[in-house]
Amino acid sequence: MWNAPIEAWGPDTATSMILVILALMLFISGRLYYTRRKKAYFSMTLSIILMLIHNMLRLYWQATGGLNDLTGFFDDLLQAVSFVLVNLGIYQLYNPTKRRQYIYFCGLIVLALGVSVFHFYPTTSGNAQQAALLADLPINLYMFVLIFVCAYMITPMVGQQGKFQTIMTLFFAKQTAHTINTYMFAGEHKWLTLAEWFLPIGYICILFLLLFDRIVELxxxxxxSSITDGLTKVYTRKYFDKRVAQYIRLNKKVAVLFSDIDNFKKLNDTKGHHMGDEMLKQVALIMQQEAEDSGIVGRYGGEELVVLITDPDTSPAKLAENIRRRIEEETIVTVSMGYSSFKKGNTAQQLVKQADEAMYKAKKTGKNKVVRFGA
Incomplete structure (x- = not known):
């Protein structure tokens, strides 16, 4: 296969592969922009549209005899503008965009337009082919400037730095191969030509992975964020109830601990809501640490925190006592706790209610204690 003529590998093959990947990226980013209206998705969608147009035009130009002065100008310009917009989209995936950033990226596009105009600047040196090469030199050199500027400015600002650096490296390698092949070998070096055609495939593939991975992260x-409480970072009541119901449907041996911070209103009134919030976070953290290997923690409302024990080998009484003791020793508050274990015929609502009733009994009989339902 490697002995086949280079034309058999042709640019049409590489461009067609790129178009398929770009079409998938356009569907993803366009759909996200339509549903979420984020600036990052708009920039990515616009850049992908430009890259699609650019590559479709390349297919057309290749089919109709290659590039001339005018089409060469648009080819270089579309590449530069789409490259800037791709980097803007990547930046926006991780950062809010203010006026300063817009000015920065718009400035890069304006410079690309200005440098591209040199394509039509008349030159009298050399023959027509040499004049054409000199006319394209400014925009080719400017592409290297764009690569280094974007890599330097954006790399520290994005999460997937490895993928972003790979994208920049592949684009740099493609641009280097194009420049060396054009100005040293008149476009006739076999391996450099192959690099020009197929390095962009790697560039587009890694760009697709970066976009996809970032969307998964988001x-x-x-x-x-939809299933956790913003203050305590434990699960919300809705999600907690859903998990209890799930285990009950499967007849799993589970238990629920229901806790309430003692004298919480007095704490808020005397030391302020900030201290109340701080105590809530500390209590929630202790409960998470103690229940890490045996269940999940949720905030049921106000100062009420709950634990769903899913490990059948964990003693609800022992876990509840460990939590109560640590809260008393490590914070300025105490908690009253009640627990109930699942029995056949219980519903999820009944199990939680029983634990709540046991907690209420602990409150009424002295606070800062653990009470089992039915005791």
């Missing part, structure tokens, strides 16, 4: 973050 979706996970959105989901996580």
């Amino acid at each position: 979706m996970q973050a959105i989901y996580q």
Whole structure:
């Protein structure tokens, strides 16, 4: 296969592969922009549209005899503008964009337009082919400037630095191969030509992975924020009830601990809501640490925190006492706790209610204690 003529590998093959990947990226980013209206998705969608147009035009130009002065100008310009917009989109995936950043990226595009105009600047040196090469030199050199500027400025600002640096490296390698092949070998070096055609495939593939991975990260973050309490970082009541119901449906041997911070209203009134919030976070953290290997923690409302014990080998009484003791020793508050274990015929609502009733009994009989339902 490697002995086949280079034309058999042709630019049409590489461009067609790039178009398929870009079409997938356009569907993803376009859909996200339509549903979420984020600036990052708009920039990515716009840049992908430009890259699609650029590569479709390349297919057309290749089919109709290659590049001339005018099409060569648009080819270089579209590459530069789409490259800037891709980097803007990547930056926006991780950072809010203010006026200063817009000015920065718009300035890079304006410079690309200005440098591209040199394509039509008349030159009298050399023959027509040499004049054409000199006319394209400014925009080719400017692409290297863009690569280094974007890599230097954006790399520290994004999460997936490895993928972003790989993207920059592949684009730099492609641009280097193009420049050396054009100005030293008149476009006739076999391996450099192959690099020009197929390095962009790697560039587009890694760009697709970066976009996809970032979207997965954002979706996970959105989901996580929807099921966790903003203050204590434990699960919300809705999610907690859902998990209890799930285990009950499966007839699993579970238990629920229900806790309430003692004298919480007095704490808020005397030391302020900030101290109340701080105590809530400390109590929640202790409960998470103690229940890490045996269940999940949720905030049921106000100062009420709950634990779903899913490990059948964990003693609810022992776990509750460990939590109560640590809170008393490590914070300025105490908690009253009640617990109830699942019995056949219980519903999820009944199990939680029983633990709540046991906690209420602990409150009424002295506070800072653990009470089992039915005791």
